[in-house]
Amino acid sequence: MAQDYDKPENNAGESAANPLGVAGRRGVLMLGAVAATSVVTIRPALASTAASVLNCKIPIPDPSHTGQYITQDGKLVPANTKGAVAPPPRPITGEEAKKMIGGQSPAGFDPSAREAYVNYIRRLQHGTSGFTCYASLQAPRP
Amino acid sequence: MPVYAADPPTARVAVVLDALVAVYHRPSGATHLLAAPSPELLDALAEGPADAAELRARLAALYELDGDGTAMIDARMEELIVAGLAWRA
Numbered sequence: 110m111a112q113d114y115d116k117p118e119n120n121a122g123e124s125a126a127n128p129l130g131v132a133g134r135r136g137v138l139m140l141g142a143v144a145a146t147s148v149v150t151i152r153p154a155l156a157s158t159a160a161s162v163l164n165c166k167i168p169i170p171d172p173s174h175t176g177q178y179i180t181q182d183g184k185l186v187p188a189n190t191k192g193a194v195a196p197p198p199r200p201i202t203g204e205e206a207k208k209m210i211g212g213q214s215p216a217g218f219d220p221s222a223r224e225a226y227v228n229y230i231r232r233l234q235h236g237t238s239g240f241t242c243y244a245s246l247q248a249p250r251p
Numbered sequence: 252m253p254v255y256a257a258d259p260p261t262a263r264v265a266v267v268l269d270a271l272v273a274v275y276h277r278p279s280g281a282t283h284l285l286a287a288p289s290p291e292l293l294d295a296l297a298e299g300p301a302d303a304a305e306l307r308a309r310l311a312a313l314y315e316l317d318g319d320g321t322a323m324i325d326a327r328m329e330e331l332i333v334a335g336l337a338w339r340a
Contacts, residue, residue: 138288138310140318141327147286148330244280247335 166200167239169229183228194222203242206230210246255328256300256340257293263336265290279335289327293336300340303328 141147170177170185177185178193186193197218205215209227214220233240264275272290274283285293288310295301295309303321306328310316331337 136315137317138291138314140288140316140320140323141286146330147289147327148334148336149284150334151282151284241280244278247279 165203165242165245167203167206167230167233167242168200169196169226169239171238173238179222179225179229181225181228183225183230183232185229194219194225197222197226200239201226201230203246206243207246252302252304253325253328254300254302254340255296255306255332255337257296257331257337260294260297263293274336276336281335283334283336288324289331292324292327293331296337 169179174185176188176196178188178190178195180186180190180193188195199217201209201218205218206227208215209218209223210230214223218226230239230243233243258276258278262277264277266273268284270286272285274285274290274293275281276283291310291314292306295306298309301309303324306324307316307321328337332339
């Protein structure tokens with residue numbers, strides 16, 4: 110079997126000669142039985158316990174932009190920009206972020222700023238403070 | 252008839268592992284091991300949201316299907332929804 114891995118060119122040649130292929134990925138597709146499971150999720154360690162996820166924190170804005178305001182669509186703008194909201198008094202926990210995304214306004218936060226905060230959280234990118242927390246909220250739960 | 256949707260293929264990194272496909276889902280950071288026909292169903296959704304009958308038609312254009320029930324496609328899609336890889340449009 111190990112030889113198969115050493116000769117990828119040969120496998121490609123076989124597939125080209127036989128359009129239906131031998132690997133099953135291009136040929137016959139088994140739809141399977143209704144009861145057969147075909148998805149297994151590998152949970153990242155950071156999402157392994159609900160507690161760690163819900164206690165993680167999302168600073169708004171991230172520390173390198175402290176003091177900036179947040180527009181309704183979640184962008185950062187200079188402080189006191191008209192139409193933008195002030196940052197929350199403290200970082201939002203995973204639990205609070207989950208509530209906000211679900212439409213609630215947890216205690217301690219200005220309800221009229223909820224949408225701006227949620228949009229900010231949704232825009233978080235890899236490498237931004239709070240992204241891992243937000244990503245783990247999106248991960249499937251046991 | 253439920254209509255299903257999924258993130259575009261660029262939201263996923265897929266690695267074929269013999270009979271299984273490991274799929275890393277960028278938005279959630281979660282990794283899933285999928286068996287046929289689930290990876291094919293996800294790919295078929297790249298054209299846009301579809302119900303089971305439409306998904307079956309898209310797959311039939313690419314593969315010779317073994318099994319005919321759209322019930323099976325619905326069952327597979329429900330699993331993908333639970334895993335967070337797809338949703339009802």
